[in-house]
Amino acid sequence: MTRRLDSSASGLAAAASILQAGGLVAFGTETVYGLGADATQPEAVARIFAAKNRPRFNPLISHFPTAAAAFTHVVACPLAHALADRFWPGPLTLVLPRAPGSTISDLAADGLATLAVRVPRGDTVAQLLTLAGCPVAAPSANRSGRISPSDATHVLAELDGRIDAVLDTGPCPVGLESTVLDLSIPSAPCLLRPGGVTLEELEAICGPIRLPDTQSDAAPLSPGRMLSHYAPHLPVRLNATAIAPDEAVLAFGPQQTPTQSASWNLSESGNLQEAAARLFAGLRALDLEGQRLHLRGIAVQPIPNTGLGVAINDRLNRAAAPRPDSALAPGSTLP
CATH class of the missing domain: 3.90.870.10 (DHBP synthase)
Structure with missing residues (x-):
């Protein structure tokens, strides 16, 4: 109440x-x-x-x-x-x-x-x-x-x-x-x-004020405008069910206990609210550690697409989207 x-x-x-x-x-x-x-x-x-x-x-x-x-x-x-x-x-x-x-x-x-x-x-x-x-x-x-x-x-x-x-x-x-x-x-x-x-x-x-171009990424500060949004330096691979030795891993859930040298579990209890709160910190931490260890990318294990999971997956899709300077989606060359 x-x-x-x-x-x-x-x-x-x-x-x-x-x-x-x-x-x-x-x-x-x-x-x-x-x-x-x-x-x-x-x-x-x-x-x-x-x-x-x-x-x-x-x-x-x-x-x-x-x-x-x-x-x-x-x-x-x-x-x-x-x-x-x-x-x-x-x-x-x-x-x-x-x-x-x-x-x-x-x-x-x-x-x-x-x-x-x-x-x-x-x-x-x-x-x-x-x-x-x-x-x-x-x-x-x-x-x-x-x-x-x-x-x-x-x-x-x-x-x-x-x-x-x-x-x-x-x-x-x-x-x-x-x-x-x-x-x-x-x-x-x-x-x-x-x-x-x-x-x-x-x-x-x-003085004169411009209006955003709704058909482009020219004004990403308005909600939902930018496709490639807060992309880490390392490529991001989504819905990964197997992790390569040279990948960092963004995990989710009690069964997800990777032994990678760079890993971050969004929520070991499978709580989507906790996962949302830890998402940005996790991406940043894995990006920095992955670069330090010369890893080739960040693999993201599956996250339920329900409740806050919809928002989390939307955000991860933006992180994995093609970069403005490349037609190749980050992680698309990974197995």
Whole structure:
């Protein structure tokens, strides 16, 4: 049963405590209700995807109480500061290069070198984010593909029993998701998603803003845009039932106990939520160790294509997809 918390001091303290402990809390912003988790805890972020029944991993927006807090996790250009001064707190998300010291998990960032950050408007959400003391990753608090919720009752209709709590802050005044602006190339800002801040308002500060080419990989920062996505240096071979001596292995399940010199088990208990949380770290660790040992690739043992397994396999397919500079899929020459 999901707890319904009010926005009193005790309700806010309870919500913040749940977030700190790795739980899920839905909360109202000026746009829609978000489904929040501590963005620095990969297992907590994985719970978001599981609760939403989200079919693939996408970059998640991390929420902060102040612009100063947000800018500790990204490399902010002068244009980002100008936009923050004008529109934060408010319904604008900025995509910027990740700062070297950021603690936001790879799962929240979908393995990208950029982060999506925002400072939502509202005293209650600002208090929650301050009390939580962590970046809060929060997509809309609804089942994947359903209508975004603008009231706590909508959240409970979708997610009751699937999340720990909803902080009832009343109806959302905007009721439309935030605008997402890519500033990873400051000289060429790109509108990834229209929303609560209009294009005209943005162009008054930025000048001309380009729109992404939906038919190409030119704008990979919007969810699901890039086919070859966070590909390791080593080729990736999927659904491997036999492992060659010169391959690293990404394993899954209690029976998968490879003796390779480089191996990583996503979940020895076969827990897909744990596997999702460990996926990016595993790929990175095997890539580094495999290169050190001069291995020829990473073999991925089969992962069930159900529940979060759909998202995990989607992400692995992107890691194994043809690279932009090669027509040959990584791992396609392996046995």
